[in-house]
Amino acid sequence: MHLDRYQAHYAQHSARERPHRWQGIVERLSGELGAISVLDYGCGPAANLARFSALHVTSYDPAVPEYAPEPAPVDLVVCMHVLEHVEPEYLDATLLHLWRLVRIAALVTVSCQVSTKLLPDGSPWHCCVKPPAWWEATLTALVIPGTLEPLPVERPGLEYGCLLRRARA
Numbered sequence: 001m002h003l004d005r006y007q008a009h010y011a012q013h014s015a016r017e018r019p020h021r022w023q024g025i026v027e028r029l030s031g032e033l034g035a036i037s038v039l040d041y042g043c044g045p046a047a048n049l050a051r052f053s054a055l056h057v058t059s060y061d062p063a064v065p066e067y068a069p070e071p072a073p074v075d076l077v078v079c080m081h082v083l084e085h086v087e088p089e090y091l092d093a094t095l096l097h098l099w100r101l102v103r104i105a106a107l108v109t110v111s112c113q114v115s116t117k118l119l120p121d122g123s124p125w126h127c128c129v130k131p132p133a134w135w136e137a138t139l140t141a142l143v144i145p146g147t148l149e150p151l152p153v154e155r156p157g158l159e160y161g162c163l164l165r166r167a168r169a
Helices: 002-012 023-033 048-052 088-100 132-144
Strands: 037-041 056-060 074-080 103-113 148-149 159-166
Touching: 023 048, 023 074, 023 103, 037 048, 048 056, 088 103, 088 132, 132 148, 132 159
Parallel strands: 037 056, 037 074, 074 103
Antiparallel strands: 103 159, 148 159
């Protein structure tokens, strides 16, 4: 299973601690949404969003024992360049799990390109590579009723980003 492969990779490579690339956007969105609690879904071993942000961030990653315990629902779930690492047969369950943890919204970005990086056993770093339109359709189906707002990304066509909002009751 891919999870075991990521655990092996993390055991061999030290985490690079640096500010999260999307930290400014997460902090701005958190303020706009009135989100008090944030979950970094698939944080990796560095858990950089929690380390560098002033927000109350919970880190979650099933491949990192320290961050593997089941998280509680939060206002804003941040899932940045994680879903392309999920094996296709586990993607639906992963998306449903992520969505169950969302109170207000989820910020999602996904790489849409094959990676040259390999896991220790030689398997591909990205195992669920799909075009942006596929991700948009898949995530739209997840949030109905709700709303999906596409977000600008640095590499159009090579990555996809969106904000998924819970429908207001």
